[in-house]
Amino acid sequence: MRRPLIVLAAGVALAIALVPTFGTNFAVTFGFQFLIWICLALSWSMFSGNSGYASFGHGVFFGIGTYAAAAMLRSTDMPFIVALLVAGLVAGALALVVGLAVFASPRFAGDLFGLITLAMAFIVMTVVSNVAFLDGGTGVFVREHTADSWIGSDTRHLFIVAALLVALCGAAAIAAANTRWGTALRSIRDDESVAESLGVPTYRYKVVTFAISGALAGLAGAPQAVFLGYVEVGAVFALNIPLFVIMMAILGGMTRWWGPVIGAALVVTLREALLGLGSAELAQVIVGLSLVVVIALMPHGVSGFITRLTPARTIKGGAR
Template sequence: MSDPALRRSALFVLVGTVAAAVLVPAVGSNFAVSFAFQFMIWTALALSWNLFSGNSGYASFGHGVFFGVGTYVAAAVLRTTDLPFGVAMLLAGLVAAVLAILVGLAVFSSPRFSGDLFGLITLVIAFIVMTVVSNLDFLDGGTGVFVREHTADRWIGSSTTNLFLVATVLVGAVALMAVATSNTRWGAALRSIRDDEAVAESLGVPTYRTKVLTFGVSAGLAGLAGAPQAVFLGYVEVGTVFALSIPLFVIMMAILGGIRRWWGPLIGAAVVVVLRESLLSLGAAEVSQIIVGLSLVIVIAVMPQGISGFVPRKRSSAVVKGEGR
């Protein structure tokens, strides 16, 4: 894409971020703000997953573990220190990023750990981290930890609106990074790895360094999202924070919206969150899982490039028909 396209996309993100931050608290009820907060968290996770996995082709099934690590690190900092929430959030992202970089340095050093094997490794890491957290008393100790009582007198814990504002700014930042990967050499390097890593390496693309650093950035963003989630939950436990459904829903959102365009995961998150919450409000928790899953299957069959890939294709086909006349 050209630089004007990059500027337009960045402007769209900035305007959308400001509009959401102003309008939702102004016109929304407490339920609407809570719903919007959860939507922002899911959007941040879907966009951050797509930043690495969607662009590189290395599908990670452990994205939820970095989100969980961020949640527990923030919870530990807020419970045991008087540090401000901003510091706790930065530490949450940093620890998640360091963990991902260490994993990446080991896994990406060998071409054997690619494809389905990479996904399996990330899933195994999630179970390892869950076990470690469950056995460390200062993190969880197997009993869960209370966070709300340690944040009630702080700005971040005084209102769900404040949590929403933090999540909105985070989504804006992640979206700008997603725009960057679609318009810069960084993104081109990632996509060349997805298309043919051997060829990319022969052409001088630093594939190893690109994968490690982008995996770390992707995980760090997920860790940042975990910090406000810790405050929102109030009570943090391993079974909830590290639930397998989290990475599965994230992957579903990205695929549903389309991984080839930076805004695809945003569309997928909107569809999945609205559909899921609508069904849950009707008291159909199990049915909601089935319907969301079937929706993904239908989209893959009808729109293999996701919703974002279907719209331009329809537009281009209409142009072709018009030229035919």
């Protein structure tokens, strides 16, 4: 794990040193959004990419983390770091409860698991809309409560927080790719019944990893609440969020920890460039067609294609 961790740390340190100092306001804002997408793609792929259980509700954990942080910042005088931790804990707790219930039965696997996570999104949206502390149907104003704080005074500070979260998500993804934990998850993806017969505690691995995945997405929601300034259900729990996350993971390739990073870079950059043409619908169509082309020509994603072109000696010893 040493080499990929060093590469990850160096990349994050370089981004923190250069972008907030020399980047324009647009570059910092774009960079922040890009880093948040990386966090979501890495956290989704850590569970779904390794285990084969495709979750369509990953945006729920991101959204509940956003709302938890927004509620804390609006209703208390706690510093942002507390709101950040609360966002991760609430999202992780929700994922833990869902995992304990769903993974207890082998019937909730495959496509049915995806449908359950999708239904979870509508349930959580309804609850948040009717709980006054979270939203109550009016939305949550965050900007006025953070304008005088370090985190809310400059988007560059949000960029630094997002970069540190990328480091955390990346470290978790590297661990899932290079340890027995990841090997157990991939054995579930290959054949869960065989994995169980060989003594792999599949239930425990699925529940714990799903909870960690949800917690990481919730952590990413905290700086997003400050960035938005005003949090409302329709935007935070939009269904296009998990769909874009899945697209990023597939485009980049889920067999390598850094694949979702490549996918996030491609989707975010392509979408931003196409939005400049003035048509959001055209941007979505072209991004979708790009996904189809990559799946047809690169079944293991862009990262798999890059690895095939790279001499074996450069990827040996944990570069995955």
